[in-house]
Amino acid sequence: MNYSWLSDPFYQEYLWTGFVNTLWLVAVSATAGLALAVLTALARLRGPRPIAWLASAYVTVIRGTPLLVQLFFFYYGVGRLMEGVPGLRESWFWPIVREPFFFGALTFTLSVGAYSGEIFRGAMQSVPAGELEAGRAFGLSPWQILYRLWLPRAFQIGLPSLTGEMILLLKSVPLVSTIAVMDLLQAANIVRDETFLVYEPLLLITGIYLAIVILLTLVMRTVERSFPGVRATQGRWLPMRRL
Amino acid sequence: MTAMQPESLLDWAGPIANGALVTLQIAVLAYAIGLLLGLIGASAKLSPIPPLRALATGYSTLIRAVPELLLIILLYYAGGDAIEWLLSLFGLDSRIEISGFATAVGVLAFVQGAYMTEVFRGAIVAIPRGQIEAADAFGFSRWTRFHRIVLPGMWPNALPGLSNLWLILIKDTALISVIGFNELFFTIQQAAASSRAHFVFYAAAGAIYLLMTMTSTAIFERLERRVRRGEA
Numbered sequence: 060m061n062y063s064w065l066s067d068p069f070y071q072e073y074l075w076t077g078f079v080n081t082l083w084l085v086a087v088s089a090t091a092g093l094a095l096a097v098l099t100a101l102a103r104l105r106g107p108r109p110i111a112w113l114a115s116a117y118v119t120v121i122r123g124t125p126l127l128v129q130l131f132f133f134y135y136g137v138g139r140l141m142e143g144v145p146g147l148r149e150s151w152f153w154p155i156v157r158e159p160f161f162f163g164a165l166t167f168t169l170s171v172g173a174y175s176g177e178i179f180r181g182a183m184q185s186v187p188a189g190e191l192e193a194g195r196a197f198g199l200s201p202w203q204i205l206y207r208l209w210l211p212r213a214f215q216i217g218l219p220s221l222t223g224e225m226i227l228l229l230k231s232v233p234l235v236s237t238i239a240v241m242d243l244l245q246a247a248n249i250v251r252d253e254t255f256l257v258y259e260p261l262l263l264i265t266g267i268y269l270a271i272v273i274l275l276t277l278v279m280r281t282v283e284r285s286f287p288g289v290r291a292t293q294g295r296w297l298p299m300r301r302l
Numbered sequence: 303m304t305a306m307q308p309e310s311l312l313d314w315a316g317p318i319a320n321g322a323l324v325t326l327q328i329a330v331l332a333y334a335i336g337l338l339l340g341l342i343g344a345s346a347k348l349s350p351i352p353p354l355r356a357l358a359t360g361y362s363t364l365i366r367a368v369p370e371l372l373l374i375i376l377l378y379y380a381g382g383d384a385i386e387w388l389l390s391l392f393g394l395d396s397r398i399e400i401s402g403f404a405t406a407v408g409v410l411a412f413v414q415g416a417y418m419t420e421v422f423r424g425a426i427v428a429i430p431r432g433q434i435e436a437a438d439a440f441g442f443s444r445w446t447r448f449h450r451i452v453l454p455g456m457w458p459n460a461l462p463g464l465s466n467l468w469l470i471l472i473k474d475t476a477l478i479s480v481i482g483f484n485e486l487f488f489t490i491q492q493a494a495a496s497s498r499a500h501f502v503f504y505a506a507a508g509a510i511y512l513l514m515t516m517t518s519t520a521i522f523e524r525l526e527r528r529v530r531r532g533e534a
Binding site for chain 1 (some may be wrong): 364367368369370371372375376379380457469472473474475476477479487490491494499501502503504505507508510511515516
């Protein structure tokens with residue numbers, strides 16, 4: 060095993076950028092994705108028929124197709140079409156929107172929205188009806204019932220599954236290396252191409268991923284513990300795959 | 303001037319259909335081997351022999367913690383080197399090329415096996431204790447107990463997990479395109495690049511995968527109703 064390339068500041072910078080981008084991608088997609096998930100769940104449970112139907116079609120399509128295909132569809136398919144939209148190139152957000160990072164974040168957000176949307180829907184359905192009725196009896200408005208009773212309780216019920224979703228999100232980040240985002244895998248690919256070392260860079264980032272997964276699990280478990288009324292998933296620090 | 307005509311979906315229908323067939327073949331084979339690996343893994347994990355347990359736990363834990371794409375690339379190189387090394391041990395010619403198909407199947411099966419291990423372990427543990435004790439009371443041998451009581455009792459518990467893994471496997475086959483093997487998504491990428499109709503071809507890819515996963519879901523639902531037919 061030859062790790063002498065690690066002392067090269069160029070490779071150090073690639074790896075650091077890759078590490079930071081990986082975490083950024085997870086943070087952005089998790090935040091936007093969870094918001095989208097709540098909306099999706101609400102649309103499916105309470106939306107008018109066309110909106111509920113649309114939400115369920117969105118969930119079916121995202122969950123039924125490979126993430127890599129979605130990534131290529133948005134980056135190459137939608138991205139190329141966007142270049143042809145008049146005026147878009149001159150707009151202030153073009154520099155953000157043409158970046159592969161944007162398409163990575165967009166795809167992952169839609170993915171989290173669909174997968175976690177299903178978790179949320181299940182969790183919202185498992186909130187006992189009596190609790191919501193109690194809210195109504197206390198004279199809370201529908202909006203207050205939603206954000207003070209229904210959503211917090213659903214979050215509590217769905218939290219262990221959501222932890223699993225976050226780890227799955229982290230594990231899908233290397234896919235963005237295929238659209239030239241500088242993530243950890245892309246950094247390793249550059250090292251591999253330039254030094255002709257196959258295993259060293261790949262094993263290094265495997266180790267980094269393991270460390271992040273363990274760290275993320277510990278963080279999520281702390282969140283679970285500090286959330287009132289949630290029993291932390293015991294012993295199982297890896298989620299089963301998507302349901 | 304036919305060469306200047308833009309290529310359409312129809313021109314690529316043949317190669318795409320072929321790619322879809324290859325994808326299904328990879329998936330079915332990898333699934334079958336994965337099932338076997340999973341059964342072995344689960345038996346090892348539940349066995350009374352500590353080193354076996356440790357080995358199986360290490361396998362399933364490590365594989366499940368590392369991103370699939372990373373594993374596929376790593377195993378793609380490692381698998382080739384390992385086979386070459388094995389062949390050279392026996393003094394055989396190490397210049398043998400392993401086909402891309404075999405690599406794809408092997409890599410995906412190895413990853414599936416880790417998840418199957420967990421599914422089977424959970425399903426076996428969920429069998430009511432009394433059934434195992436009844437088998438012991440009747441003097442069943444360990445093997446008879448396994449294939450007459452544990453295996454049939456486990457299927458209903460394992461099926462939801464197995465159906466889930468099959469869907470994931472179909473979707474994971476797209477990752478094989480990254481190592482340059484000509485399956486469905488690789489064909490689509492070539493078609494998209496050559497025709498420049500990226501939107502159309504990637505949407506078509508999505509539709510084909512969706513068709514595969516939705517058909518599979520329907521089949522697994524029927525299967526589950528079947529294995530649960532004795533239950534209330």
